[in-house]
Amino acid sequence: MTEALDEQALDTLFRKARSFSYWQDKPVSDEQLQAVYDLMKMGPTSANCLPARLVFIKTPEAKERLKPCLAEGNVDKSMSAPVVAIIGMDLEFHEKLPRLFPHTDARSWYAGKPEKIYETAFRNSSLQGAYFMLAARSLGLDCGPMSGFDSEKLDVTFFPEGTIKSNFICAIGYGEASRLHARGPRLEFEEACRIL
């Protein structure tokens, strides 16, 4: 039996959570990153394929390598964040399926099928990116996801082996709530949903 969350938890995850562009001068430890990963890894993926690969950029040296890959509007909010996570996707994820999904030959569903590999890696690493953000919020951290960057340049810089592609990036830390803008509107249920 699944226990529903209390109202405060729903606020933390969804209702009061915001995407931040400004950050408090408060670090995020390696242990916190490990704790976020240990939650996000439990989220469901297709055939347990777990294609997400994360790079956590913390040091000034690593940030300097990230900087030229970013869209202009994302530079300051990335450079000032305690950590920027790159959420990438492993296009050889299927090589791990004999271990991750051992009861059938799931590797053969993907091997030699680059379109299916890409679609599965993109969908499931995006799911895992969402799990990452909600796991970070669950542990009291704030997020600032971004897709404005030069993915080719970023991939050459951080994934030079060529088999991992970036999906999106996400700053994490403790947000500066005083500098938030008003929240954007959302689509009503009737605009986005049908019940048949």
Next chain:
Amino acid sequence: MTEALDEQALDTLFRKARSFSYWQDKPVSDEQLQAVYDLMKMGPTSANCLPARLVFIKTPEAKERLKPCLAEGNVDKSMSAPVVAIIGMDLEFHEKLPRLFPHTDARSWYAGKPEKIYETAFRNSSLQGAYFMLAARSLGLDCGPMSGFDSEKLDVTFFPEGTIKSNFICAIGYGEASRLHARGPRLEFEEACRIL
């Protein structure tokens, strides 16, 4: 200041949550579906683009239309679920950006650029699909996500207008925990993550 969740909430969302294939004979109300949507809609998307479009399949008639679209292994677990949600993506999401992201001309970032539209819709509707699953779990429901279906057939059946494409489907209800298999292994932090 973001409040961290308690241990039980982390179990509900991540650590003890499972993907279900068998369901208790216990309905899910339209009000519950609305409540799940009202949480998931708050999750972040790029430029607040909110591309996910959901169809909730509840009635025997709608399930009969879904059935021929499903991979054989997904028929029983879908037909026996109280609700199957189709998570689709609107390839005209950018037409709503003047309202959803009014402070700049975000529509022009996408209009006439079908590859960028598709990539953005796919990434962000996948994020929203993950928000959907974690929102459902937050409210005490269980999920059974699936990507084994004939997307062309499903799109013709449920999105005949042609501008919405299915991303994945997800059964929701109250899972039959006695019929779960052992949980699959996960990748260790060192296998999936680097800190720079």
